[in-house]
Amino acid sequence: MGCGASSEDMAVQTPVGSSSTAYRPSEPAPEMSEEEPIRPPPQRKRRASVSAEPTSSLKSVEKVVIPKTDEEKAAIKASIANSFLFAGLEDEALADIVNAMFERVVYEGDVVIQEGDIMADNFYIIESGTFTALKGDREVFAYDNKGTFGELALMYNCPRAATVRATSGGKLWCVDRVTFQGIIVVGMRERREKQEQTLRTMPLFKELSDEERAVIADCLVSETYDDGKVIIAQGDNVDATSKFYIVEAGEVVCTRGGQEVKTVPIGGFFGELALITDEARAATCQAKGRTRVFAMGRDAFERLMGPVKEIFEASAEEYKKLNESLAV
Numbered sequence: 656m657g658c659g660a661s662s663e664d665m666a667v668q669t670p671v672g673s674s675s676t677a678y679r680p681s682e683p684a685p686e687m688s689e690e691e692p693i694r695p696p697p698q699r700k701r702r703a704s705v706s707a708e709p710t711s712s713l714k715s716v717e718k719v720v721i722p723k724t725d726e727e728k729a730a731i732k733a734s735i736a737n738s739f740l741f742a743g744l745e746d747e748a749l750a751d752i753v754n755a756m757f758e759r760v761v762y763e764g765d766v767v768i769q770e771g772d773i774m775a776d777n778f779y780i781i782e783s784g785t786f787t788a789l790k791g792d793r794e795v796f797a798y799d800n801k802g803t804f805g806e807l808a809l810m811y812n813c814p815r816a817a818t819v820r821a822t823s824g825g826k827l828w829c830v831d832r833v834t835f836q837g838i839i840v841v842g843m844r845e846r847r848e849k850q851e852q853t854l855r856t857m858p859l860f861k862e863l864s865d866e867e868r869a870v871i872a873d874c875l876v877s878e879t880y881d882d883g884k885v886i887i888a889q890g891d892n893v894d895a896t897s898k899f900y901i902v903e904a905g906e907v908v909c910t911r912g913g914q915e916v917k918t919v920p921i922g923g924f925f926g927e928l929a930l931i932t933d934e935a936r937a938a939t940c941q942a943k944g945r946t947r948v949f950a951m952g953r954d955a956f957e958r959l960m961g962p963v964k965e966i967f968e969a970s971a972e973e974y975k976k977l978n979e980s981l982a983v
């Protein structure tokens with residue numbers, strides 16, 4: 656994770672949901688100890704609710720459908736909205752993964768993941784409860800009613816890097832290994848390849864080396880905006896959380912004082928000016944049609960955008976001339 660993504664980056668916000676799936680303490684998962692009971696992962700072939708269609712991401716992965724209420728689905732989607740693991744997933748893939756999630760109720764002291772376990776089974780999203788992540792006896796992270804864990808062993812096919820134990824009762828949403836790898840890991844790989852290809856064609860990055868582009872790709876997150884949605888508002892102050900954007904699909908319209916000053920096409924950028932000058936946002940930038948952008952955090956922008964500084968300086972000069980001529 657080249658941009659220093661931490662467990663917090665992966666954290667989900669306030670998961671909700673109210674499935675009534677039974678938790679059976681007498682039913683330990685095969686690779687778990689007695690103290691960590693879990694409802695077994697979905698049976699891909701035998702469940703009546705499992706359909707056999709392949710997913711769009713990985714043809715050989717069957718879709719698993721664990722029935723959920725609309726409220727539960729919406730709540731799960733809200734809770735994973737800020738997780739980079741899910742960012743950029745196509746709507747269909749996201750729906751597939753939400754369908755496949757199953758719940759696990761935990762009690763204080765339950766060991767959900769055991770450090771060193773080579774049979775990593777699930778990825779977990781916290782709906783409620785507190786959890787501690789331990790390496791040996793040392794706590795390396797504490798989760799408080801939000802967050803996700805268990806992705807590393809599934810992404811890199813390595814043993815579990817830490818133990819995760821419930822420090823209160825709570826509820827988790829689980830994604831089984833096959834679904835996680837088939838949708839999230841494959842999706843990330845596909846997106847990464849597409850992203851590097853896209854960056855290569857963008858005027859801003861075309862003079863950079865493959866290595867420079869790869870580092871930049873590590874720090875980009877796809878965001879999707881509906882038609883008319885304001886991505887940047889003129890006059891907003893910038894801070895450490897402010898971002899720089901590149902249009903990946905669709906278009907972005909920029910206005911100053913309500914007057915249109917620019918349409919940013921695919922491959923174009925916006926949101927750089929205030930990050931450079933540390934002044935308020937100079938224009939309002941809105942999606943035209945459903946639009947996808949690559950967003951880069953301010954920290955990465957400052958570290959990585961040096962090589963394209965001249966391009967930014969030239970566009971700042973153009974904006975200045977245009978704004979003077981339009982008196983906006």
Ligand SMILES: Nc1ncnc2c1ncn2[C@@H]1O[C@@H]2COP(=O)(O)O[C@H]2[C@H]1O
Pocket residue numbers: 887909911916917924925926927928929930935936937938939940974975977978
């Ligand atoms: N005429 C313009 N003047 C200033 N900014 C513009 C103009 N047209 C497009 N923009 C973009 O709108 C963005 C708004 O946020 P920033 O000020 O960070 O950076 C700005 C530019 O990238």
